[in-house]
Amino acid sequence: xxxxGLGEPDFPTPDFVARAGIAAIEKGLTKYTDTAGAPRLRxxxxxxxxxxxGAACTGENVLVTxxxxxxxxxxxQALFDPGDAVALFSPYWVSFPEMVRLAGARPVxxxxxxxxxxxxxxxxxxxxEEPRLRGVIVNSxxxxxxxxxxxxxxxxxxxxxxxxxxxxxxxxxxDRFLYEGGEHVSAAAFWEKHGARxxxxxxxxxTYAMTxxxxxxxxxxxxxxxxxxSYQSHSTSNASSISQEAGVRAFSDLERSDxxxxxxxxxxxxxRQAMLSALSKIDGVEVSPPEGAFYAFPRMSGIFQRKxxxxxxxxxxxxxxxxxxxxxxxxxxxxxxxxxxxxxxxxDRIREGMKRLAxxxx
Numbered sequence: 397x398x399x400x401g402l403g404e405p406d407f408p409t410p411d412f413v414a415r416a417g418i419a420a421i422e423k424g425l426t427k428y429t430d431t432a433g434a435p436r437l438r439x440x441x442x443x444x445x446x447x448x449x450g451a452a453c454t455g456e457n458v459l460v461t462x463x464x465x466x467x468x469x470x471x472x473q474a475l476f477d478p479g480d481a482v483a484l485f486s487p488y489w490v491s492f493p494e495m496v497r498l499a500g501a502r503p504v505x506x507x508x509x510x511x512x513x514x515x516x517x518x519x520x521x522x523x524x525e526e527p528r529l530r531g532v533i534v535n536s537x538x539x540x541x542x543x544x545x546x547x548x549x550x551x552x553x554x555x556x557x558x559x560x561x562x563x564x565x566x567x568x569x570x571d572r573f574l575y576e577g578g579e580h581v582s583a584a585a586f587w588e589k590h591g592a593r594x595x596x597x598x599x600x601x602x603t604y605a606m607t608x609x610x611x612x613x614x615x616x617x618x619x620x621x622x623x624x625x626s627y628q629s630h631s632t633s634n635a636s637s638i639s640q641e642a643g644v645r646a647f648s649d650l651e652r653s654d655x656x657x658x659x660x661x662x663x664x665x666x667x668r669q670a671m672l673s674a675l676s677k678i679d680g681v682e683v684s685p686p687e688g689a690f691y692a693f694p695r696m697s698g699i700f701q702r703k704x705x706x707x708x709x710x711x712x713x714x715x716x717x718x719x720x721x722x723x724x725x726x727x728x729x730x731x732x733x734x735x736x737x738x739x740x741x742x743x744d745r746i747r748e749g750m751k752r753l754a755x756x757x758x
Contacts, residue, residue: 398749400737401722405605410656416645433460440647451587464599464612470624476501480530486730514541518552537570540736542686570689609639667739674750697733719756
């Protein structure tokens with residue numbers, strides 16, 4: 397089987413980061429930390445946003461979590477009440493609507509279009525008529541589409557949130573993986589003007605190939621960090637102390653960190669090109685080149701009738717059973733005409749999988 401389903405780097409955790417985790421065990425740093433995270437790590441994460449985005453933040457603005465997923469979940473629990481509405485740009489990461497629902501709120505879906513490279517826009521929000529809209533969740537670079545939100549549009553969305561007294565949860569888990577010279581702009585870049593209503597979430601999972609270490613964070617106003625920390629204290633308590641020590645090394649040894657990210661990005665760029673080149677040659681497939689992350693999200697509705705399938709879920713079942721290629725149905729992300737294909741696998745496997753997909757779709 398060729399697996400294009402996993403959203404997980406196939407690279408090992410950088411050695412200098414892994415060794416910091418080993419050293420933590422050997423030193424006996426295996427006890428509880430502060431619920432909000434070890435002060436050294438919280439300050440290191442704040443320093444990242446001061447250095448990269450010019451945000452006037454401190455460690456008190458940081459909550460360390462077990463992955464970015466927990467950071468978004470905590471934010472939803474702290475910000476939203478039953479009956480509130482929360483806007484999500486579609487296609488969306490599969491967990492976002494459920495996190496909103498688990499807070500008792502209601503997700504409202506705002507469509508983006510392949511023809512516009514799936515990019516979110518403030519204009520799409522302006523069409524909403526939701527008197528109890530209390531938040532917007534944005535993911536850039538986006539999973540599953542790879543869309544990247546530009547500076548001007550992000551500022552317009554933040555201004556729209558300010559006018560509606562709504563919070564913005566901005567997930568940037570893939571912030572270091574952009575292609576063709578693309579630039580990542582964080583909501584933290586607007587901290588001075590909008591910091592009171594912004595929650596920025598991120599993770600070491602993709603950047604440092606640390607998915608199993610479960611290390612993420614939220615950057616938010618101090619009062620909100622206290623509320624999310626209080627919630628976390630009654631659910632999971634602190635993130636792993638060992639993972640936090642590894643995270644301190646990843647954030648402090650900038651030269652080696654940047655080198656490891658650059659090596660992964662160079663390989664992802666080759667894989668992206670190989671996948672896009674192959675997809676462009678398959679009749680019935682439309683794809684917008686992903687600007688970031690490591691997924692392609694091709695529209696395959698042109699294949700549905702030819703293969704006699706009713707939607708993306710049935711297509712993926714057939715593709716797995718008949719061509720031994722695993723993909724994720726677009727229905728899970730709010731777009732049934734598409735499937736998600738991860739290129740976080742080797743070039744050889746990408747070429748083999750694309751050959752099988754082309755043969756099956758013909």
